[in-house]
Amino acid sequence: MxxxxxxxxxxxxxxxxxxxxxxxxxxxxxxxxxxxxxxxxxxxxxxxxxxxxxxxxxxxxxxxxxxxxxxxxxxxxxxxxxxxxxxxxxRSVAENVYLGREPVRRGMFGGTVDRRRLHADTTRLLDDLGLTGIASWNxxxxxxxxxxxxxxxxxxxxxxxxxxxxxxxxxxxxxxxxxxxxxxxxxxxxxxxxxxxxxxxxxxxxxxxxxxxxxxxxxxxxxxxxxxxxxxxxxxxxxxxxxxGFFPDKPAGSVSGERAGEGPGEALGEVRLALAGAGNTMVDGVDLEVRAGEIVALAGLQGSGRTEVAHGVFGIAPFTRGSMTVDGQPAHVRTPRQGVRHRLALVSEDRKAEGLALGQSVLANARLVLDAVLPGASDRRARRITEVLRSLAVPASTVAAAQDTEVQYLSGGNQQKVVLAKWLVTEPRVIVLDEPTRGIDVGAKRAVYDLMRTLTADGTAVLLISSELPEVVAMADRILVLRDGRIVGELPGGSDEETIMALATGAA
Structure with missing residues (x-):
């Protein structure tokens, strides 16, 4: 053809x-x-x-x-x-489908949109494709x-x-x-x-x-x-x-799911982030701990409350009940600015809409949090930006031209690396990764996985949210499964995907 x-x-x-x-x-x-x-x-x-x-x-x-x-x-x-x-x-489904090509009903004083035909034509298309869950007027x-x-x-x-x-x-x-x-x-x-x-x-x-x-x-x-x-x-x-070799091996001696002092393997570090009975309008009764050097994954279907937990932790949609501690100290995070000051970081799922200033340079994006939230520390840490970008394997030519290269012209994988750099220069103690590999190729995914291993080796706590179950199974030390805004099960890393889905759907 x-x-x-x-x-x-x-x-x-x-x-x-x-x-x-x-x-x-x-x-x-x-x-x-x-x-x-x-x-x-x-x-x-x-x-x-x-x-x-x-x-x-x-x-x-x-x-x-x-x-x-x-x-x-x-x-x-x-x-x-x-x-x-x-x-x-x-606009309605019909208006979007025929945008700029609307059927016209001619009259004495010109033409008007023939809405009856507009919806009839759209309905015919929907029916022809067997799409019963969508109506032309939605x-x-x-x-x-x-x-x-x-x-x-x-x-x-x-x-x-x-x-x-x-x-x-x-x-x-x-x-x-x-x-x-x-x-x-x-x-x-x-x-x-x-x-x-x-x-x-x-x-x-x-x-x-x-x-x-x-x-x-x-x-x-x-x-x-x-x-x-x-x-x-x-x-x-x-x-x-x-x-x-798609997923990096877990550190030698570690055993997924083990807590400090439980069983063989390396003991995890102190608790970096803890929630007890945390809730807001979207989630309720959330209890979790993430320790230094640990990757804890939040799994579940879309709308189960995974992202809402992340937003509560970071102060986008603050928890209104329960308690949160960071490094053992009570943390009342009501805004993202307060989250940053508690050494928290959030890599959001929509990097273009929420993570980047697309019309600005790589360097400007990497400095966004430092300049906006931690200006006093900006000069001290600014020298780390190029080092961080290079460690993430952003092309040397991009780093060299960081003053001028606009992020919108980078590939999806390199855009995600810039988002990560923006947070890494703040030296977070806890980093929340919401769909960190969405829309990037397998090579860039491996770079993100390697970074996660590097972060945990340095004592950072990682809270991972992902819709890709192979990613959850391979990377997490523990898996918390959410359904309807509540944690309904905890599984060790390496658990089979069927068990995770059974909990997520309520079939277990």
Whole structure:
């Protein structure tokens, strides 16, 4: 249906794509994978008409084509669903699906939007795709994140798209919401739509993809049937490391789940963070301890209260009952500023909206907390910023140009490293990591995991929140499972995923 042959692209004299070959067939899901910066987004934007290739050809149904603009691509039946939603939250589903293309009813004094037809056409699309849980008149802002992602896909289908590109469509979804997207992707595939699917989640690739193409450093290095490419080979092709080395080993002598003085293995340090009966409007009766050198994971479904616990600890949504201590001292944290002064840090789940000033430089972002909350310590600690950035493996060229390089132009993995640097320069005693590897490639994930091990070796306490159960199982010393705003179980690190899910869903 669509073929890219020898496609190349340069920006300001720098080659970012070289000799890329890609073929999409009707009724197939073609996964495009690779590390951040490998060229996946550029390929997608060429297919979408955002960029024009500097070399090579594009063929649609066997005939050469050119997409000067995204509108030209849409008119040819090629639609793209980008990772960041392009929706108006205060408008209805129907108004979003047909935004700028509303059916018009002609009258004596001109035309008005034919709302009856608008909703009828949207309802037909929803029914055709088997989407019974969404109505055309629903306000988009009232929908779940998964449903909003579905609206983006319905909008793409409304262009009579025969080819749909999806960029990290599940990045913002919890595990139980992914099933809704899976079902929709399979329905589209069964209708003969060709799907170009970009994801960093290996499980998704093997669940959905018929074919896998791997890019590395702007080069095409592999295309093969998904059934012929195992996880070891895929990860090794992308980053040069076997899947077995994806998660770092736990420190020698440590035993997951052991407390100081309990059983063999190294004794953990003193209690860094403790909650007793903590609660607010979202969570209640939360009891937990995180010790120096320990990683405690909060697991559970979306809305179970994981992030709300983090917000309570850091003072975003303060606890209104119960008690909290930091390093054995009572801590009444009512604002994030107070949280920082108690040597707490929070890496929030949405780095772009909550963690970064995208239009500012790497250096400015790394100084954000120091300058805003700890100005007296800024000069003393500022010299550590470049050292921290380098330790996180942010490219040397980025560090050297930190005064000028805007964070918005970095890959997702490097943006996350800047967020981490912003907090590490404050020398936190407790760091809360909320979905720290969301939307970053496997190489950048390993860098985050290595950092977690380094932090615990230095005596920092880590509270980890993650929707990726393999990450929870491999990295945590203890796992606390939440459901409906309460902790419903505690498990040792290394517990099987089925046990965690049984507690999270109430099946246990």
């Amino acid at each position: 669509l073929r890219l042959s020898g496609v190349g692209k340069e920006f300001f004299g720098t080659s970012v794509l070289r000799e890329i070959d890609l073929t999409l067939y009707p009724g197939q899901v073609h996964a495009l994978v690779g590390e951040n910066g490998a060229g996946k987004s550029t390929v997608m934007k060429i297919v979408a008409g955002v960029h024009r290739p500097d070399a090579g050809t594009i063929e649609l149904d066997g005939s050469p084509v050119s997409f000067p603009t995204p509108l030209d691509a849409q008119r040819a039946g090629v639609a793209t669903v980008f990772q960041e939603f392009n929706l108006l939250p205060d 306000r988009v802002g009232s929908l779940s994140v998964a449903q909003q992602q579905v609206v983006e896909i319905v909008k793409a289908v409304s262009y009579d798209a025969r080819i749909i590109s999806m960029d990290e469509p599940t990045a913002a979804l919890a595990d139980q919401e992914v099933a809704l997207l899976y079902d929709l992707v399979r329905r589209l595939r069964d209708r003969g739509v060709a799907i170009l699917y970009v994801s960093h989640r290996l499980q998704e690739i093997y669940d959905l993809a018929d074919t896998i193409t791997v890019l590395k450093d702007g080069n095409h290095v592999l295309t093969a049937p998904a059934a012929d490419v195992g996880p070891d080979r895929l990860v090794r092709t992308m980053v040069g490391r076997d899947f077995a």
